[in-house]
Amino acid sequence: MLFKRISRSDPERVFIVCSNGYTTASLTNGQPVMWDLSDADGVSVTKPGTAFKRMANFAGVASETIAAGEYGLVQVYGYHSAVIVDSSTTADIWTGCPLFMSANAFNLEGPYLASGTTDELYVEHRPVAVALEAYGSVGTTGTIKAVIYAM
Secondary structure, three states: OEEOOOOOOOOOEEEEEEEEOOOOOOEOOOOEEEEOOOOOOOOEEEOOOOOHHHOOOEEEEEOOOEOOOOEEEEEEEEEEEEEEEEEOOOOOEOOOOEEEEOOOOOOEEOOOOOOOOOOHHHHHOOOOEEEOOOEOOEOOEEEEEEEEEOO
């Protein structure tokens, strides 16, 4: 683990070194990743999977380009200036809202109700970050400032 030096003027951040288990492409800065369940070594991360595989497997957000099979830094805590997000087709991301892992995508998303019940979001997912700015382009990906808490 790498802890960024504590300073009054800079936000605190924590990083871990991970292997890119996503064999078809590099990871890029801002992409949320989950633990690679097919290579359960505690080091490998990959693209978020289906709904059930992503429930509690959020590893963090890539903080640099990591080539397939190579090692690099993944941020697990603190401020990140360019987290990739996607507004769902039903709701925008607002400042202060919780962010959740998307299924089968390298982005986080705001709260939504897939089946129309208020409990499903919190039973199936857990928040992994907080949006520090709004993102209102429904159905498209972009980057926002966020605080990550994967620890």
